[in-house]
Amino acid sequence: MKVLITEYLRINLDTENWECRRCDHVLNSARENYKRGLRVYDRDPREIHKPLLDPQRYARTYSPDPQWCRILEYYCPNCGTMFEAEYLPPGHPPLHDIELDIDALKAQWQGREEVTEPVTGPDLALEKVLLGRKLHAEHEHGHHGHRG
Numbered sequence: 001m002k003v004l005i006t007e008y009l010r011i012n013l014d015t016e017n018w019e020c021r022r023c024d025h026v027l028n029s030a031r032e033n034y035k036r037g038l039r040v041y042d043r044d045p046r047e048i049h050k051p052l053l054d055p056q057r058y059a060r061t062y063s064p065d066p067q068w069c070r071i072l073e074y075y076c077p078n079c080g081t082m083f084e085a086e087y088l089p090p091g092h093p094p095l096h097d098i099e100l101d102i103d104a105l106k107a108q109w110q111g112r113e114e115v116t117e118p119v120t121g122p123d124l125a126l127e128k129v130l131l132g133r134k135l136h137a138e139h140e141h142g143h144h145g146h147r148g
Helices: 102-109 124-140
Strands: 002-004 009-012 017-020 026-029 039-043 070-075 082-088
Touching: none
Parallel strands: none
Antiparallel strands: 002 009, 009 017, 017 026, 039 070, 070 082
């Protein structure tokens, strides 16, 4: 029995494993933090939040200081779907944000019908490609979005 937990995360109660809903990849034991089964990209926060003031001239630029803040992005190691992003101090372990009582969940779902709905989130990569093609086609045909 597979139970949907988040947009891209589910638990397989038969194997007691976390799984990616997008590609069915087995991540790790559901009795552990699911993030241990994901790829982590440790981002410099200045890549996301660009300085508003010149860092050569000012100590405080309205951008997070990487000595105090990191952005951790978690991705499926198989399909690359981003599961989570969190802001943490450097060296802080990943947050354990989902901890389920597996035995209680098994008892709760015993006799129920499995929910197998597809992932409902938007495919942002596809939307970006389609938008790019649309903008390219408009540019090639002389439609620049100007109103007359």
